[in-house]
Amino acid sequence: MKIHDSLNSAARFAASRWRAAGLEGRKEEQQLWARVNVYRDFISATGQVYLFEDYLKRLAPPPSAHASTALETRKDAANSQKAMEFLLKDFNETLEPEQKRSVLLLIHQVNFVADTGQLDTCEDYINNRLDYAPLAIAHFATRDEAEAWLKGTAEPPSPSFILIGDEYYQAVYTREDNARFIYRDYIIEPYIGELTAGGIPTTPPSFGTRAEAEAWLKDHPASPFDFVSIAGEYYFAVHHKRLQRHTLHHVASALTKWEEMKKAAEQEKAEDAAAESEGEDE
Structure with a gap:
């Protein structure tokens, strides 16, 4: 099985456990299942899927369910340690072989982050991914x-x-x-669309030129993003902490693209519904 297929299979398994825990009112367990799936998101978002595949190949056969010593010695990794304890317990309690393989892969994801010295970066990603712009x-x-x-x-x-x-x-x-x-990926446009729907600040930082805006942002980093005005036009300033730089997105252009994306999605939905209806009539 290809590494992407393995990751997706383990993610689906964790999602099914998350849903079951939610339906049965086990809130703490549901939160843990949600968390363990974010390690996979971190590995994917940082482009490390093949590095993770190589890591798995280097494990002594057969790969065993264990916690990385790098994780065990970290006093500031309580959340990851808790996730690991939860996964190890679930591994021991799971009997179905395919499900057991999924839990083992989830365990190795946490170990990979720990063994490659990325616990701090991963914790920041887990805690702030919903607030930060796409990585x-x-x-x-x-x-x-x-x-x-x-x-x-x-x-x-x-x-x-x-x-x-x-x-x-x-x-x-x-x-x-x-x-x-x-x-080209229009991933930032939905963010801008949702935030402008709440209203652009009436008095955002204002500058005559882009160079002035960039100089100001260097000393006043957006946290993690903010609206600014340049030559009378609104821009969405995004602080890319990992890259130590800002990008400036023209709000009017982004909103136009966002509307186009929504219309295209609605059109596709309508076409799918029409095709399904025709299939039922036949």
Whole structure:
């Protein structure tokens, strides 16, 4: 089974356990199942899927259910330790082989984060992922620079968001066939649409030029994002802590794209409903 399939299978298993715990009113267990699935999200968002696959291959056969010593010695990793204790207990109590394999993979995800020294970064991701803008792992001034990086890196992080100028792109590399490509991803537009629906501040920081805005943001980082005005136009400033930089997204253009995306989604939904109706009539 390919690594992406294995990760998705384990995620579906955790989601089913999360739903069952919720239906039965086991709130603490439900929260733990939600948490253990975010380790997979962190590995994917940071483009480390193939690194995780290599990590699994290096484990002594047969891979066993155990907690990493790196996790055990960390006094500030209480949440990850609690998640690990929960998973080890579930592994011992699970009898069905396929389900047991899913729990084991969830265990290895936590161990991978601990063994690679990423507990602090992962904890920050888990605690703030709903408040931060989508995580980008690299920035390039031009698409040519991004393409050169993608082609020149032996195994680039994949799949992962990158920034080209102020725009989000998805960088994709597949180990199986060495395919590499980049495409524009309109991931920030929904954020801007939802936040502007609540109202743009009436007196946002105002600047005459972009250079002035960037200089101010360097000393006053958005936390993690904020609205600013440049030459009378609203912009959405996003602080990319990992990259130590800001991007500036033109609000009016983003809202136009967001409306186009919503209309396209509604059209697709209507077409699917019509196709389903026709199938029932036949």
